[in-house]
Amino acid sequence: MRWLLYVVAAVAAPILVVVLIGLALPKAHRATRMARFMQPPEAIFAAITGPQDWRPGITTEELASNGGPRRWRENSSHGWITFEEAATDPPRHYRARIADKNLPFSGTWTYEITPADGGCTCRITEEGEVYNPVFRFVSRFIIGNTRTIDEYLNALGRKFDESVKIED
Secondary structure, three states, X not given: OHHHHHHHHHHHHHHHHHXXXXXXXXXXXXXXXXXXXXXXXXXXXXXXXXXXXXXXXXXXXXXXXXXXXXXXXXXXXXXXXEEEEEEEEXXXXXXXXXXXXXXXXXXXXXXXXXXXOOEEEEEEEEEEEEOOHHHHHHHHHHHOOOHHHHHHHHHHHHHOOOOOOEEO
């Protein structure tokens, strides 16, 4: 019977450590990354605000906005997430936010597109909150707060047959 207590303790201890570390982490985080493109700002802005069929594994569905901000849903391996447009100033600035209130996370992505020699830069800033302490731990230490931004910028580069160098 004693061995059963050891097994339970061996399983429970790492889970407890993950939960305690997650509780110690702040709910809110901010991550930013930038890439350079050989495209004009208008092309990058159109790709960001248009159909996302260039992103691997993403299905986009436009929703009726009923006079409010533009809304859409994206389906990925994580399921459906509803987004809405929070701010737009073509072709320089765009902000989208998660509109779902029942997810274990929320936040915005702000896109800043700046003309540069022979093209432009696109900086994405994520301002998010992760409510569940276990998800907070995973997001910070296993997935990384910039992974989704990096994947997005790389996919955007592939859309234009460009390899991108991602910077902080």
